[in-house]
Amino acid sequence: MSKTQQSRREFWRQLVAQQQQSGVSVRAFCRQHDTSEHSFYQWRKRLAAQLPVKFALVEMDAGLPRKDLAIELLLASGERLRIGAGFDAATLRAVLSVLREPR
Numbered sequence: 001m002s003k004t005q006q007s008r009r010e011f012w013r014q015l016v017a018q019q020q021q022s023g024v025s026v027r028a029f030c031r032q033h034d035t036s037e038h039s040f041y042q043w044r045k046r047l048a049a050q051l052p053v054k055f056a057l058v059e060m061d062a063g064l065p066r067k068d069l070a071i072e073l074l075l076a077s078g079e080r081l082r083i084g085a086g087f088d089a090a091t092l093r094a095v096l097s098v099l100r101e102p103r
């Protein structure tokens with residue numbers, strides 16, 4: 001990747017981060033920064049696709065019966081996703097793919 005490509009990627013990475021922290025809508029933010037909404041969304045999607053998914057250590061409570069086991073994910077937004085016992089892997093993959101999509 002050339003230096004120009006790297007600097008462009010870094011510019012957009014910073015701009016996307018600023019918008020997320022600002023609490024301002026994408027439309028208003030792009031107007032304030034004289035930036036195209038289309039470009040903003042394209043770069044946000046491109047950058048999100050490159051981010052690794054972060055996982056935390058999962059500890060099992062040995063005192064729980066196997067039928068009561070569940071997985072709980074704490075999302076970056078602060079929301080929790082609890083997946084009860086008996087879920088299937090295909091459903092979990094579908095849920096995770098939706099969560100990875102930029103909003």
